[in-house]
Amino acid sequence: MQIDENSAEPLYHQIETQLRSLIISGVIAEGTLLPSIREFAGDLKCSVITVRRVYQDLENEGLLRTRQGTGTFVSNVGEGARENYKRDAVTKALETAVDVAHSVQCTREELVELFKEIVERKYKGQE
Amino acid sequence: MAQLAIELRNVSKKRRNKTIGPLNLGLPKGHIIALVGQNGSGKSTLLQMLLQLTHPEEGEILWFDKAHSEGIPIEVRQTMAYVPENSLTEENHWSAEEAAAFRSLWYPQWDQPYFQELMHTFEVPRNIKLGKMSKGERRKFEIAATLAAKPQLLLLDEPSSGLDPFAWKAMIEALRKYMDQHDATILISTHIVDEVRRLADYIVLMHKGQLLGMADKDSLFGAWSEVWVNVADQEELAELATELPGTLNHTMDGKGVASFVTGQFEQIEKRLHHMGVKVVKSRVLELDEILGLWTQGYRPILVDDKKGD
Numbered sequence: 001m002q003i004d005e006n007s008a009e010p011l012y013h014q015i016e017t018q019l020r021s022l023i024i025s026g027v028i029a030e031g032t033l034l035p036s037i038r039e040f041a042g043d044l045k046c047s048v049i050t051v052r053r054v055y056q057d058l059e060n061e062g063l064l065r066t067r068q069g070t071g072t073f074v075s076n077v078g079e080g081a082r083e084n085y086k087r088d089a090v091t092k093a094l095e096t097a098v099d100v101a102h103s104v105q106c107t108r109e110e111l112v113e114l115f116k117e118i119v120e121r122k123y124k125g126q127e
Numbered sequence: 128m129a130q131l132a133i134e135l136r137n138v139s140k141k142r143r144n145k146t147i148g149p150l151n152l153g154l155p156k157g158h159i160i161a162l163v164g165q166n167g168s169g170k171s172t173l174l175q176m177l178l179q180l181t182h183p184e185e186g187e188i189l190w191f192d193k194a195h196s197e198g199i200p201i202e203v204r205q206t207m208a209y210v211p212e213n214s215l216t217e218e219n220h221w222s223a224e225e226a227a228a229f230r231s232l233w234y235p236q237w238d239q240p241y242f243q244e245l246m247h248t249f250e251v252p253r254n255i256k257l258g259k260m261s262k263g264e265r266r267k268f269e270i271a272a273t274l275a276a277k278p279q280l281l282l283l284d285e286p287s288s289g290l291d292p293f294a295w296k297a298m299i300e301a302l303r304k305y306m307d308q309h310d311a312t313i314l315i316s317t318h319i320v321d322e323v324r325r326l327a328d329y330i331v332l333m334h335k336g337q338l339l340g341m342a343d344k345d346s347l348f349g350a351w352s353e354v355w356v357n358v359a360d361q362e363e364l365a366e367l368a369t370e371l372p373g374t375l376n377h378t379m380d381g382k383g384v385a386s387f388v389t390g391q392f393e394q395i396e397k398r399l400h401h402m403g404v405k406v407v408k409s410r411v412l413e414l415d416e417i418l419g420l421w422t423q424g425y426r427p428i429l430v431d432d433k434k435g436d
């Protein structure tokens with residue numbers, strides 16, 4: 001996890017966003033035991049209040065579950081949720097790109113052309 | 128709000144040349160609270176009052192929801208442990224083992240294997256009298272003996288003073304681990320910013336005998352930023368300052384660049400963008416700078432503010 005101390009974004013938000021994406025993208029597998037609240041707070045140099053809040057939020061979203069006395073585990077995210085998350089993340093990024101294009105008066109044709117070029121370049125070699 | 132380990136209600140105490148208080152404070156159970164403030168701000172007096180080593184003239188102190196005006200009963204004392212600013216001379220003629228044996232009589236929860244483990248981790252020398260130890264070595268014994276008593280409330284008065292960096296890290300780890308395994312509360316007075324960063328959940332600031340309040344540590348970090356902008360000269364900076372309410376410490380920082388401090392970076396950044404002023408760079412203030420602003424009256428959001436929501 002990367003905490004940017006120079007960011008105006010609140011600490012709890014930074015941690016929550018990153019942990020959520022690690023869980024949904026499957027980087028942290030289902031059933032993984034997360035560090036205790038105090039341990040995690042120590043690693044991130046933040047307070048237990050912040051970590052408790054993050055665990056609570058993600059538990060409410062169904063991404064984590066706490067077993068009394070044992071700790072906090074990653075829940076089953078499900079294929080549907082993972083697909084939705086992927087779709088949402090990419091849609092959001094593309095929307096930002098289109099907004100930028102708009103603000104510099106890029107035409108629809110130019111934009112589509114550019115998009116194809118980029119996809120071509122980035123996906124080459126991978127297939 | 129969580130249960131309180133300690134509560135102070137309008138507590139005040141006269142000292143030779145100043146009055147401490149009135150102090151109002153609640154220490155939430157299960158947390159680490161850093162007590163910060165300059166020398167002579169009253170931190171040690173506060174800790175001593177929590178042990179009834181000294182008594183307030185006015186107000187009331189509650190330990191786990193009970194006032195003990197007739198003296199803290201032994202069964203409550205047995206759940207409290209203290210690392211004083213200066214170690215007790217009474218134990219000077221004892222070795223660490225002898226002092227531990229004596230303390231174990233007072234603390235029914237005393238954990239001897241844990242004590243040995245901590246002594247080993249901290250590398251405290253054996254078979255020499257406590258009075259012959261260096262300040263750091265004695266400190267390490269005190270911390271080990273405090274944890275081995277398995278207290279629910281730890282009052283630590285600058286526990287890390289005299290510790291080398293290795294011992295300091297070991298202490299931080301030991302305190303953290305203890306908190307992970309026990310639902311204890313730690314009040315720790317310290318001057319070391321990194322100690323606050325690594326350990327604390329809440330920060331309590333004392334200044335000239337007054338409590339300036341308790342803040343959630345993470346809400347303090349990132350609360351203030353220093354911003355550098357392009358401006359031509361002093362005159363233009365003065366003009367800009369009037370357009371940016373709530374900003375402080377406007378100074379020219381070399382040719383064509385000025386800096387100032389703000390508690391609302393996002394809003395100010397938008398405003399600057401709107402005005403066509405270029406932000407060169409920005410950084411968030413360090414804890415010591417934030418505490419400095421706090422003592423000057425620029426207080427952060429306090430825990431008590433949130434209660435009213």
